[in-house]
Amino acid sequence: MSSRIPGRPAGAWKGHAFVALCGAAAAIIVAMLAVILFDVVRSGWAGLGWQFLVSAPSEGMRGGGVGPAIFGTFALVLLMTIAVVPLGVLTAVYLFEYARPDSGFARAVNLAVSNLAGVPSIVFGLFGLGFFVRFVGGGIDRVFHGGELAWGKPSILWAALTLALLTLPVVIVTTGEALRAVPVAAREASFALGATKWQTISRVVLPQSLAGILTGAILAVSRGAGEVAPIMFTGAAYFLPKLPSRLTDQFMELGYHVYVLSTQSPDIEATKPILYSTVLVLLFLTFLLNATAIAIRARFRAALRPQDA
Amino acid sequence: MDAGAEATPVKVSARDLDVFYGATQALHGITLDARANRVTALIGPSGCGKSTFLRSINRMNDLIAGMRRQGTILLDGRDIHDPDVDVVDLRRRVGMVFQRSNPFPKSIYENVAYGPRIHGVSDRTTLDEIVRTTLEQAALWDEVKDRLGASALSLSGGQQQRLCIARALAVEPEVLLMDEPASALDPLATARIEELIHELKERYTILIVTHNMQQAARVSDTTAYFYMGRLVEMGPTAQIFTNPSKQETEDYITGRFG
Numbered sequence: 001m002s003s004r005i006p007g008r009p010a011g012a013w014k015g016h017a018f019v020a021l022c023g024a025a026a027a028i029i030v031a032m033l034a035v036i037l038f039d040v041v042r043s044g045w046a047g048l049g050w051q052f053l054v055s056a057p058s059e060g061m062r063g064g065g066v067g068p069a070i071f072g073t074f075a076l077v078l079l080m081t082i083a084v085v086p087l088g089v090l091t092a093v094y095l096f097e098y099a100r101p102d103s104g105f106a107r108a109v110n111l112a113v114s115n116l117a118g119v120p121s122i123v124f125g126l127f128g129l130g131f132f133v134r135f136v137g138g139g140i141d142r143v144f145h146g147g148e149l150a151w152g153k154p155s156i157l158w159a160a161l162t163l164a165l166l167t168l169p170v171v172i173v174t175t176g177e178a179l180r181a182v183p184v185a186a187r188e189a190s191f192a193l194g195a196t197k198w199q200t201i202s203r204v205v206l207p208q209s210l211a212g213i214l215t216g217a218i219l220a221v222s223r224g225a226g227e228v229a230p231i232m233f234t235g236a237a238y239f240l241p242k243l244p245s246r247l248t249d250q251f252m253e254l255g256y257h258v259y260v261l262s263t264q265s266p267d268i269e270a271t272k273p274i275l276y277s278t279v280l281v282l283l284f285l286t287f288l289l290n291a292t293a294i295a296i297r298a299r300f301r302a303a304l305r306p307q308d309a
Numbered sequence: 310m311d312a313g314a315e316a317t318p319v320k321v322s323a324r325d326l327d328v329f330y331g332a333t334q335a336l337h338g339i340t341l342d343a344r345a346n347r348v349t350a351l352i353g354p355s356g357c358g359k360s361t362f363l364r365s366i367n368r369m370n371d372l373i374a375g376m377r378r379q380g381t382i383l384l385d386g387r388d389i390h391d392p393d394v395d396v397v398d399l400r401r402r403v404g405m406v407f408q409r410s411n412p413f414p415k416s417i418y419e420n421v422a423y424g425p426r427i428h429g430v431s432d433r434t435t436l437d438e439i440v441r442t443t444l445e446q447a448a449l450w451d452e453v454k455d456r457l458g459a460s461a462l463s464l465s466g467g468q469q470q471r472l473c474i475a476r477a478l479a480v481e482p483e484v485l486l487m488d489e490p491a492s493a494l495d496p497l498a499t500a501r502i503e504e505l506i507h508e509l510k511e512r513y514t515i516l517i518v519t520h521n522m523q524q525a526a527r528v529s530d531t532t533a534y535f536y537m538g539r540l541v542e543m544g545p546t547a548q549i550f551t552n553p554s555k556q557e558t559e560d561y562i563t564g565r566f567g
Binding site (some may be wrong): 091097100183185186188189190191193194195196203204208 | 367372397398399400401404405407409411412413414423424427428476477480508533547
């Protein structure tokens with residue numbers, strides 16, 4: 001007896017075509033990253049060396065290295081981290097542990113966080129200039145220095161605070177995820193022993209979220225380390241003869257240095273090898289930070305996972 | 310087994326307790342006495358309110374948004390909802406062991422020391438002493454005494470549950486609430502927990518929720534049968550299991566339903 005069902009699915013080729021399409025999309029992404037890396041490494045590798053990493057630019061950006069820019073980048077993200085981690089973690093703890101999720105204030109904070117994440121970075125730069133440099137810095141000068149210019153000009157402090165604002169959503173969101181990942185059972189165990197909310201948060205919840213919080217901090221740093229727009233008005237300098245030593249000093253920074261080398265150099269062609277090497281350093285630094293974040297997460301996850309006895 | 314469940318004073322006493330979660334009423338006018346140094350078993354089908362009742366005694370339900378309560382519970386004759394009763398102190402006096410063992414991802418030592426520490430004990434010798442005696446009480450000391458610094462998560466399921474019992478005992482409670490403490494364990498580990506319950510009632514008042522009829526029959530002095538948020542029947546365990554006065558109770562314990 002012949003069946004009415006042919007036994008062969010109709011349009012099987014559609015499935016194969018779809019798989020091919022998805023695979024192609026994924027391959028394009030890998031290919032693009034590979035092309036970028038290949039190009040940067042090929043042109044930038046030769047110029048890389050110990051000297052390049054420590055020495056200052058010379059001959060109108062045609063020679064020398066990126067030492068001050070590396071130093072400035074580290075100093076900048078360090079200050080930024082000091083500002084953004086406590087603010088972000090405290091906000092997340094308030095939002096996810098204390099506030100009622102349906103309260104007006106909690107909604108306002110959530111709305112602010114998600115909108116903050118969508119603001120273009122150049123707007124942060126202008127905000128930093130208007131708020132930190134002119135308003136806060138200028139205000140300090142007017143009140144404490146009789147109008148003499150000390151704080152009311154671009155500096156590493158204002159740039160770090162501007163970057164902190166930009167990266168705040170990253171820290172809040174990752175900390176929030178880490179807090180929510182702590183099992184209810186762990187909190188209940190603590191409460192059932194007579195612990196207060198504060199004791200439970202500080203002794204059980206936060207220690208168990210530490211990996212997530214660290215990951216968030218590092219992701220914020222790697223995001224912040226590559227941003228140019230927020231610092232160009234608030235403290236980054238084209239060239240400085242000496243390293244910054246005070247909060248009110250300006251600084252050189254890798255991302256900004258790339259921008260400078262590619263647009264402001266008197267001789268673009270002659271600067272090119274140095275530009276490539278600088279980009280390579282910047283990429284390497286960002287990859288390193290991301291890899292560190294992944295490694296920390298993996299280690300803490302392993303430590304929290306039950307082992308077989 | 311102790312003959313008279315009536316011999317000791319009443320430790321925990323519920324009076325017309327109603328509990329609501331939002332619009333749903335989970336408990337209907339529960340009135341029940343649990344006596345000191347006795348094991349009271351709470352049995353009944355899933356969703357009958359026995360866990361809700363257990364969690365009312367140390368006010369863990371207070372943590373649930375939308376929970377509402379009428380009536381009350383007395384501990385040593387004193388209303389646990391009295392404004393001047395500190396819930397922290399209540400939970401120190403009324404310990405709890407959960408269905409799934411939930412040790413902190415800390416060392417064995419730190420798990421037991423957690424409670425004493427949050428209640429202000431910081432002296433190392435005192436902590437060492439508490440850790441040792443409570444692990445002994447929980448019949449775990451011999452198995453872990455050489456590796457107190459090891460992660461609690463490295464223990465087996467049954468050991469983890471005994472660690473949780475030790476952790477609860479470390480704050481010197483008077484009442485121990487156990488919410489299906491052996492339901493996730495194999496028969497051997499279950500037997501150890503039951504043995505332990507038998508020893509612990511010398512010092513504590515124990516209320517235990519269980520789905521396991523044999524377990525209720527083995528460990529408890531008094532059994533209360535809950536159904537649909539109501540206390541159907543309560544009496545000496547031997548009587549409930551051999552000669553219950555209500556047909557519903559008999560249907561449940563003989564396995565005709567539930």
